[in-house]
Amino acid sequence: MPDKYVLPPEWEWPITIALFLAGVAAGTYSVMGLMHWAGDKRDAPVIHRLGFIPMPIMIVVPLLLIYDLGQQGRFINLLIRNPAAAERPGPLMFNPNSPMNWGSWAMVIFAAFTAIAFADSLHHSGRIRFGWLEGVSHNTVVLALGELLALVVSGYSGVLLSVTNQGVWSDTFLMGGLFICFSELSGMAVAAIVSDRVGTAVTAGAVRRALFGFAAVSAVFLIIFLVGLATQQDGSLAALVASLHEFVAPVFWIGAVGLALLVPLLVLSPRPVMRTPNGSLALVGVLVLVGVLAFRYAMFFSAISFVQG
Amino acid sequence: MSDLRGMFVDTSICTGCKACQVACKQWNEMAPGVPLPMEDEAAVRDHRAFTGNSYDNTGHLSATNWRHVKFIEQIGPDPSTNDRSDPRWLMMSDSCKHCAQAGCLEVCPTGALYRTQYGSVDIHQDVCIGCRYCVGACPFGVIAFNQRTGRVNKCILCQDRLEIGMGTACAKACPTSSLTFGAVDDLKAMANDRVKALHARGQTDAYIYGWDLGNSGKITAGPNKGAAVQDVEVVGGLNVFYLLLDKPEVYGLPAHAALPQRNFVPSAGVALISAAVLGVTGLAAFRRNRMAENAATAPEAGV
Secondary structure (H helix, E strand, O other): OOOOOOOOOOOOOHHHHHOOOOOOOOOOOOOOOHHHOOOOOOOOOOOHHHHOOOOOOHHHHHHHHHHHHOOOOHHHOEEOOOOOOOOOOOOEEOOOHHHHHHHHHHHHHHHHHHHHHHHHHHHHHHHHHHHHHHHHOOOHHHHHHHHHHHHHHHHHHHHHHHOOOOOOHOOOOOHHHHHHHHHHHHHHHHHHHHHHHHHHHHHHHHHHHHHHHHHHHHHHHHHHHHHHHHHHHHHHHHHHHHHHOHHHHHHHHHHHHHHHHHHHHHOOOOOOOOHHHHHHHHHHHHHHHHHHHHHHHHHHHHHHHHHHH | OOOOOEEEEEHHOOOOOOHHHHHHHOOOOOOOOOHHHOOOHHHHHOOOOOOOOOOOOOOOOOOOEEEEEEEEEEOOOOOOOOOOOOOOEEEEEEOOOOEEOOOHHHHOOOEEEOOOOOOEEOOOOOOOOOOHHHHHOOOOOOOOOOOOEEEEEOOOOHHHHHOOOOOHHHHHHOOOOEEEEEEHHHHHHHHHHHHHHHHOOOOOOOEEEOOOOOOEEOOOOOOOOOEEEEEEEOOOOEEEEEEEOHHHHHOOOOOOOOOOOHHHHHHHHHOOOOOOOOOOOHHHHHHHHOOOOOOOOOEEOOO
C-alpha cells in the first residue's frame, strides 16, 4: 500500500550507478554463457570479447556501494560477522531474510567467476597463456554456477526494493523480474555493440533476434507491472504517477520506455519500423544501455521522491 | 510472568505536555535538534523553517527525536468548511513500537539490529554500517539515518535503564500516566480494562492499536464520527501499543502494517520465472536457423 508513514532510505546516485553497472556485468556474463551454450565457433570472437567486460565492472561496483554506506570502513560487517552482532551460526554474516545479504555474497562469489572469464578471454586473445584454464572456464558446471550467480546479481536489487515497506516498490512482486529483464537487456546490448565491431554476420543476426526478444519480454513485464499497480484498489498506480514527476517522468518515459524498449522493438523487428544510420547495431546497443540506466534511475527514485514529496 | 517489557500509551489522557520528549532527550543525551523543515535548506533560506501551523514543532520521529508527541487538530466536523463547532485535539506520544516481528531487524544485513532479553529491538552502534535498508523496511517510519554519525537511530526502550531495574525515562516523566511501562501481559490486561471503562462511560471510540483484544466501537467526534473501529493487531503485535480514539491513519499509523518479508519469496519466484523466459528467448534466438546452417556447413560445436 502506498503510504507516507515510512521514511525514505535516502539512497543516493552511487547506488543507482552501482546497481546499473552490476546489472550490465551480470547481463554480459549471462549472454556470454548463453552464446557459449547455444552458439558455435562463429560466435567465438564475440564471446571472448564479452569475457573481458564483467570483471573490471565488478571491481568498480563494490567501491560505489561502499562509498554510499554511512560507515564505509565497516563494509566487512556484511560478510564477516562482527563479534558484537546478533547471534548467528559461524563466523560469516548471512541473514537469509535479507536480500542485501544475498546480493553481497552473490557479488563476491560472482566476481570470482568474472575473473575466470577475464583470464579465459586473455588466454584466447593470445596475450597471456593460461592453458590450464581451458578446462575450467568452459566447464559446464562452472558456467552454470556463474550463470546462476549472474542472475542473483541481476535480480537481487529488485527483490531488495520489493522487500521494503516503500510505496510502489513493495506493492508488486515484479521488481525482481523486471530488474532481471533489464539487466539481461543491457547484457545483450553490450553483445550488440561488440558483435557490430567483431562479430560475424551470423552472430550479429542472432544478437539482433535476441535483443528484440529480450526487449519484447521486458516490455511485457513492464506492462504487467503497471497494470498490476493500476488494478490494486489502494492507489498504487496513482502513487507511481505522482512519483513520476519532474525529472523522473521524462527519464522513465523517454529513457526506460523509449530507448530501452521501443528502439530495439522498432529497429530490430522482423519488419523494421525505424532504421539506424548504416543499420548500426552498436547504436541500438548504446541507446538501450542509456535506456536501462534511465529505468534504474526512474524505478529507484520514484518511490523515494514519492515519500519525500 | 513473561520477560517481555513494553509500554501502553493511553492517548485518551495525553495532554501533549512533551515531558516524555524532554526526558528521552535528556536521558539519551541527544541534541535539541530542529523540526523537519529546518533540515530543508530552501526553507531555512526563505525563513520558513518552522511548522507554524501547530504546537507540534518536532514534525516526526528522527535520528535525534526518538519520541515525538503528535498533535492532531480536528477543528470542526469537516476540515473543508469553516464550521469550528465541536473541535478536539488528539495527542499521541509516538516512538518505536518494538514489534514482535520487526521489519528492521529482519532485513538488517549485519546483525546490528537485535532482539534484547526484554523483547525490545536495540541497535549495536558498533556494528551498523549505515546501509539504511532498515529505514525503508520499517512500516511506521521510526528508524532513521543519522547523517552526523552515519548510522541509524531509534528508541531502544531505555535498554540501559532496564538492565538496572528502572523503567523507561519517558514513562517516568509522564505526569498523567498516559505512558505506562511494564510487563507486556500486564499492560495488555490494563489496556483492556481501560477500554472497557471508557466504553462504560460512553466513550465508545476507544480501541487498542497493536493487539487484538476483541474491543470494537464507534467514533464519537471529529470528521470520522460514526465510523466503526476495532482493535488492530499488526506485525504479530506491538510491545509498545496504543489506545486510540480515531482511525489509525488519523494518528499517522498504518492500518495494515506488514513485514517487508511478505514479498521475498513471491518476488524471487517471479525473478526466476523471468530468468527462465529470457533464457528460452535467448536460446531460441541463437539456435534459430542454425540447425539448418549447421547441417549444411557442419561447423565444430562449442567454443
